[in-house]
Amino acid sequence: MDSFAFIIHPINPKQDVKRKFPFLGKILNEPLINFFSLFFPPIYLSEIQNITSESTGKTIKGWFIACPLTAKRMVELPEWIVYHKIVQTGRMAQRLGADILGLGAFTSVVGDGGITVANRLDIPVTTGNSYTIATAIQALRKAAKLMNIDIGKATAAVVGATGSIGQVCAELLAEEVSQLILIGRNESNLQDLYSKMNDGASAQLSISTDLNTLQKADLIITVTSALHAIVHPEHIRAGSVICDVSRPRDVSKAIASSRDDVLVIDGGVIDVPGPVEFNFDFGFPAGEAYACMAETFALTLEERFESYSLGKQIDIHKVKEISAIAEKHGFRLSGFRSFERPISEEQIKNIRKNANRD
Numbered sequence: 424m425d426s427f428a429f430i431i432h433p434i435n436p437k438q439d440v441k442r443k444f445p446f447l448g449k450i451l452n453e454p455l456i457n458f459f460s461l462f463f464p465p466i467y468l469s470e471i472q473n474i475t476s477e478s479t480g481k482t483i484k485g486w487f488i489a490c491p492l493t494a495k496r497m498v499e500l501p502e503w504i505v506y507h508k509i510v511q512t513g514r515m516a517q518r519l520g521a522d523i524l525g526l527g528a529f530t531s532v533v534g535d536g537g538i539t540v541a542n543r544l545d546i547p548v549t550t551g552n553s554y555t556i557a558t559a560i561q562a563l564r565k566a567a568k569l570m571n572i573d574i575g576k577a578t579a580a581v582v583g584a585t586g587s588i589g590q591v592c593a594e595l596l597a598e599e600v601s602q603l604i605l606i607g608r609n610e611s612n613l614q615d616l617y618s619k620m621n622d623g624a625s626a627q628l629s630i631s632t633d634l635n636t637l638q639k640a641d642l643i644i645t646v647t648s649a650l651h652a653i654v655h656p657e658h659i660r661a662g663s664v665i666c667d668v669s670r671p672r673d674v675s676k677a678i679a680s681s682r683d684d685v686l687v688i689d690g691g692v693i694d695v696p697g698p699v700e701f702n703f704d705f706g707f708p709a710g711e712a713y714a715c716m717a718e719t720f721a722l723t724l725e726e727r728f729e730s731y732s733l734g735k736q737i738d739i740h741k742v743k744e745i746s747a748i749a750e751k752h753g754f755r756l757s758g759f760r761s762f763e764r765p766i767s768e769e770q771i772k773n774i775r776k777n778a779n780r781d
């Protein structure tokens with residue numbers, strides 16, 4: 424049977440360690456988990472069963488395996504140490520017999536976005552970024568409709584626009600919206616992106632390093648590799664939609680409690696085809712997965728055992744192709760979730776009303 428492995432790692436250290444080691448999660452505080460994560464070996468988590476293609480009936484299996492490093496450690500440690508840990512985890516995937524390896528969260532963010540890891544392994548590697556991009560745009564379009572926002576007349580913003588996922592999200596949005604603000608930390612990287620995009624874009628482009636610029640945006644995709652929330656209640660305007668693709672999340676939880684006039688949705692949440700059993704609780708309802716996981720599953724169903732999304736430059740054609748492959752096998756955008764909870768049509772109606780968008 425064709426198979427895959429997918430690497431996850433602790434993002435919210437206490438909560439995530441508790442899922443596998445309840446006792447350690449209870450007694451260790453976050454700084455200690457960060458410290459000890461360097462000394463843990465790769466960890467086998469579970470076998471994933473019964474992912475079944477809607478169109479071909481093919482069933483595949485796979486494994487969740489964990490790289491023990493926390494997001495904070497991945498950012499702080501020298502790259503060679505982080506690569507070494509990810510490659511060690513990848514070798515576990517090889518021993519299990521996986522045909523392809525998916526890199527979750529910061530294991531795909533660090534350094535060159537999977538290239539070094541792929542070079543050191545004997546199986547292909549994918550970051551999942553192509554399908555993450557495709558589904559972030561799909562979700563934003565759908566949410567815009569629900570909030571009565573005419574996408575063709577809207578102002579959109581991408582936070583983390585110079586990043587691997589952010590850049591292509593910006594390129595795709597520039598074909599659809601009226602104005603697009605590229606937001607990042609580094610002015611000269613933003614200027615380079617602006618110059619690259621400005622020739623063909625139908626939207627009017629601008630750049631900013633100031634998150635207060637979000638006040639001008641109706642539609643926002645935020646996709647940075649920040650370790651803590653950076654988008655706060657005072658940054659956004661009533662009636663806007665924010666799709667938070669980042670893990671850890673970019674959008675402050677304070678928005679959930681203090682702004683009943685904005686729609687925040689978790690980006691990249693996908694319904695997986697077939698009676699899938701993950702056999703590990705990664706915090707999602709049954710049958711749902713992150714888009715980056717879904718890319719690995721879809722490539723396995725399609726028998727495309729190649730390093731599909733790799734490196735920091737994502738090919739826009741692959742974004743469209745993986746979207747079609749996933750659609751064919753029955754992967755679909757899940758119902759909206761906000762801060763990890765389902766959000767009902769009634770709640771969206773109230774948000775619309777509070778923002779005078781009815």
Ligand SMILES: NC(=O)c1ccc[n+]([C@@H]2O[C@H](COP(=O)([O-])OP(=O)(O)OC[C@H]3O[C@@H](n4cnc5c(N)ncnc54)[C@H](OP(=O)(O)O)[C@@H]3O)[C@@H](O)[C@H]2O)c1
Nearest residue numbers: 528583585586587588608647648649669670691713714715
């Ligand atoms: N939901 C999913 O299925 C899924 C899938 C894949 C990835 N992700 C998440 O997506 C995020 C981005 O991934 P990526 O591969 O695009 O990473 P990336 O290529 O490293 O890009 C990250 C971007 O974030 C910016 N950034 C970092 N810290 C920042 C801060 N404090 N304030 C503002 N901007 C900041 C970086 O700008 P500088 O150039 O200034 O550093 C860079 O432009 C990560 O959180 C990752 O875990 C989610």
